[in-house]
Amino acid sequence: VTLSVWADTQRMPGFQAYEKSHSNVHINPITVSGGAVNGLTIVQRVLLDNRQNSDWPDIAFLGQLNDLAALQRPNMNYLADISNYVPKSVVNNYPPGVLALCQRDGKLYCLRNDVAANVLWYNATLMQQFGYQVPSTWSEYQQLGLKVAKEHPGYTIGNLNGRYGHDAYFWPSQCAEGTPVGANGIKINTTSQNCKRMAELLQPLVDAKVIATDDPWSASYPQKVAPKLLMMPAANWFAAYGFKDTYKLPEKQWAAANMPTWPGEKAWTGEEGGGVYVISKHASSIKAAADLITWMATDTSPNGFQASQPTYPAYGPAVELWAKNGEGTYGSYYAKDPADVFGQVAKLIWPGYSEGNVPYDADNAFALTMTATAAQGGSLVESLPKWQQRLSDLASAAGYQVSH
Amino acid sequence: VPEIAERFGFGAVKRTQWHPYLFVAPYALFAAIFGLVPFIYALYLSLRDENSESYRLTLDNFLAAAHDFRFISAYQNMASFLLLWLPTLVVVVFLAALLLEARAGAVTTSLRILYYLPGAIAGSASVLVWLFMFDPPVSPFGAIWKLLNWQDVNQVVSGGHIALVVTLIALSTGAGGWIVILFGAIRGISQDIIDAARIDGCGLLRLAWHIKLPLIRRYAAFILILSVASGTQVFAEPQIIYSTHIGFVDPAWSPNQLAYIYAFSYGRFGVSAAISIEVLAIALVLALILILRTRFYSSELARASD
Numbered sequence: 113v114t115l116s117v118w119a120d121t122q123r124m125p126g127f128q129a130y131e132k133s134h135s136n137v138h139i140n141p142i143t144v145s146g147g148a149v150n151g152l153t154i155v156q157r158v159l160l161d162n163r164q165n166s167d168w169p170d171i172a173f174l175g176q177l178n179d180l181a182a183l184q185r186p187n188m189n190y191l192a193d194i195s196n197y198v199p200k201s202v203v204n205n206y207p208p209g210v211l212a213l214c215q216r217d218g219k220l221y222c223l224r225n226d227v228a229a230n231v232l233w234y235n236a237t238l239m240q241q242f243g244y245q246v247p248s249t250w251s252e253y254q255q256l257g258l259k260v261a262k263e264h265p266g267y268t269i270g271n272l273n274g275r276y277g278h279d280a281y282f283w284p285s286q287c288a289e290g291t292p293v294g295a296n297g298i299k300i301n302t303t304s305q306n307c308k309r310m311a312e313l314l315q316p317l318v319d320a321k322v323i324a325t326d327d328p329w330s331a332s333y334p335q336k337v338a339p340k341l342l343m344m345p346a347a348n349w350f351a352a353y354g355f356k357d358t359y360k361l362p363e364k365q366w367a368a369a370n371m372p373t374w375p376g377e378k379a380w381t382g383e384e385g386g387g388v389y390v391i392s393k394h395a396s397s398i399k400a401a402a403d404l405i406t407w408m409a410t411d412t413s414p415n416g417f418q419a420s421q422p423t424y425p426a427y428g429p430a431v432e433l434w435a436k437n438g439e440g441t442y443g444s445y446y447a448k449d450p451a452d453v454f455g456q457v458a459k460l461i462w463p464g465y466s467e468g469n470v471p472y473d474a475d476n477a478f479a480l481t482m483t484a485t486a487a488q489g490g491s492l493v494e495s496l497p498k499w500q501q502r503l504s505d506l507a508s509a510a511g512y513q514v515s516h
Numbered sequence: 517v518p519e520i521a522e523r524f525g526f527g528a529v530k531r532t533q534w535h536p537y538l539f540v541a542p543y544a545l546f547a548a549i550f551g552l553v554p555f556i557y558a559l560y561l562s563l564r565d566e567n568s569e570s571y572r573l574t575l576d577n578f579l580a581a582a583h584d585f586r587f588i589s590a591y592q593n594m595a596s597f598l599l600l601w602l603p604t605l606v607v608v609v610f611l612a613a614l615l616l617e618a619r620a621g622a623v624t625t626s627l628r629i630l631y632y633l634p635g636a637i638a639g640s641a642s643v644l645v646w647l648f649m650f651d652p653p654v655s656p657f658g659a660i661w662k663l664l665n666w667q668d669v670n671q672v673v674s675g676g677h678i679a680l681v682v683t684l685i686a687l688s689t690g691a692g693g694w695i696v697i698l699f700g701a702i703r704g705i706s707q708d709i710i711d712a713a714r715i716d717g718c719g720l721l722r723l724a725w726h727i728k729l730p731l732i733r734r735y736a737a738f739i740l741i742l743s744v745a746s747g748t749q750v751f752a753e754p755q756i757i758y759s760t761h762i763g764f765v766d767p768a769w770s771p772n773q774l775a776y777i778y779a780f781s782y783g784r785f786g787v788s789a790a791i792s793i794e795v796l797a798i799a800l801v802l803a804l805i806l807i808l809r810t811r812f813y814s815s816e817l818a819r820a821s822d
Binding site for chain 1: 584585586651652653654668669670671674675758762764765766767780781782783
């Protein structure tokens with residue numbers, strides 16, 4: 113069987129390793145760089161393939177979950193239901209909720225490679241030096257922030273940019289910014305109490321400038337904001353790629369904690385990425401393709417694919433091996449082994465929202481409304497309706513039935 | 517003799533008839549493949565009913581585009597960009613070319629290259645360079661941004677500023693080429709005219725204003741016509757600013773970006789084609805107005821007889 117595989121350079125060696133050990137499968141690699149091949153993203157490629165009615169990639173790794181939502185749109189006619197090809201035991205071994213975005217109407221459309229749940233990153237060295245406790249509730253988080261503003265001005269405890277603003281604050285607050293309803297409906301209600309409480313909590317912190325509005329990947333961030341980071345709710349991979357690789361912050365200082373909680377509620381969190389494997393319904397052998405992506409996502413042999421990945425494995429049984437292998441070689445960077453916290457937050461992703469629910473750029477919608485307001489010193493609560501309007505407009509333009 | 521002359525003349529015309537076609541042929545071929553055929557296909561797509569298998573013609577795609585919530589803002593953005601960019605471009609290009617030519621020498625040659633250099637960088641790369649310029653802490657113009665009390669890139673690249681930001685980028689990449697061309701045009705003015713004006717007592721300023729400018733004025737129309745065509749298609753600059761997640765830029769900032777979203781996010785190629793046709797129509801109308809107002813194609817004789 114020959115299978116064309118659309119994947120980035122991080123994932124492609126895994127596919128090729130499978131090809132080596134399985135003589136019946138031949139891989140035709142389509143290597144993605146910068147999210148595209150010949151200037152086309154996976155969604156664009158499928159749209160064009162649909163027009164010529166041939167040439168679809170048989171297997172695709174999606175690093176952007178928005179693409180999953182886009183490929184699930186009815187007019188795409190691309191994703192294969194793989195529920196009959198993936199063993200039930202494999203599905204059940206995923207932590208609860210992690211596969212939710214792959215499952216619709218009792219069908220299975222993808223397997224997850226990694227989980228990128230948000231944790232509360234904190235600089236353990238500085239926290240000790242300043243004499244602060246890691247906040248376990250949102251109100252403690254707010255009080256600590258106001259204290260930081262007074263005692264150590266210039267330090268920040270989080271970021272309200274387009275990416276983390278909604279994924280690290282409003283999503284964990286169970287704010288309904290895009291909940292699927294049936295096959296083609298979506299519920300968007302960002303003026304609800306769950307959203308309002310977070311906007312009110314953040315307002316004084318933004319006003320006191322302990323929460324920044326800059327983009328963490330902007331040119332000036334490493335010298336402007338990063339040297340004075342005290343805490344940051346961000347993805348489980350953020351210490352490795354942000355603090356260490358991009359900002360070059362010193363070793364043995366950063367540790368992870370669960371997200372703060374609201375009274376009487378679980379420590380819900382959100383997510384920032386986390387890739388999935390999908391299969392084309394036009395593939396010559398969906399069975400062979402399903403076997404391949406199952407191996408990629410869930411193989412737990414010591415030299416298997418998941419054991420050597422920098423990302424946190426979505427598949428439960430692969431986690432232990434991953435941690436033993438040095439947590440994707442970043443293990444020595446942390447002040448405290450974050451594996452336990454990573455494991456807990458992976459089960460605490462609030463299921464009412466996911467980047468995989470919406471095909472449009474929700475980060476940009478948040479930035480244009482909420483972050484812009486925060487950057488200009490405006491009222492967050494008052495711009496919640498603007499955010500809702502923007503999301504609703506985007507959803508209806510993409511063909512969804514919007515309810516509030 | 518008249519017979520011979522007629523025959524000779526007739527023969528000459530017939531012989532030269534082929535040469536112009538030969539010269540134009542490569543252009544005509546590529547214009548047809550990359551201009552005319554895509555246009556016809558876009559027109560066909562825009563008028564076809566997407567939802568039916570039949571070939572019913574409809575205006576649904578144009579209506580769907582017009583009902584998009586970003587439709588008006590996209591055209592407003594395009595208009596404000598054109599209003600900022602076109603006059604600035606013409607003024608900057610003419611001023612720089614006249615200044616360069618007024619005291620031609622060794623410095624001029626290096627300045628000419630200097631003006632041209634930014635244009636030699638690929639458009640998208642120069643946008644990335646500019647993004648550093650707009651980020652106050654790392655910008656070489658940081659002092660200016662601080663003077664305006666703009667602390668971070670989000671304040672520089674947001675809302676109404678974006679048209680200005682795109683204008684600056686487009687000017688830096690596009691003006692240099694025109695300056696060099698216009699410089700050549702001024703050099704092409706007959707030295708007799710310049711000398712005559714000098715003898716009559718023209719200084720540098722009067723020479724530029726009363727002699728050179730009127731003689732190269734038609735180039736303004738030429739620059740405007742070509743720039744209207746590229747300006748209405750504004751895409752790369754706002755798209756790259758958007759995709760770098762810097763500042764607050766709508767992914768459908770310009771009509772071309774909206775068309776891109778319809779084709780490559782929604783898979784609605786008909787609506788996308790409809791927007792493209794609209795943009796083309798606007799560019800054509802603007803170009804026609806410019807041509808008619810400046811009598812761009814009328815010959816010197818026709819002008820003299822007016």
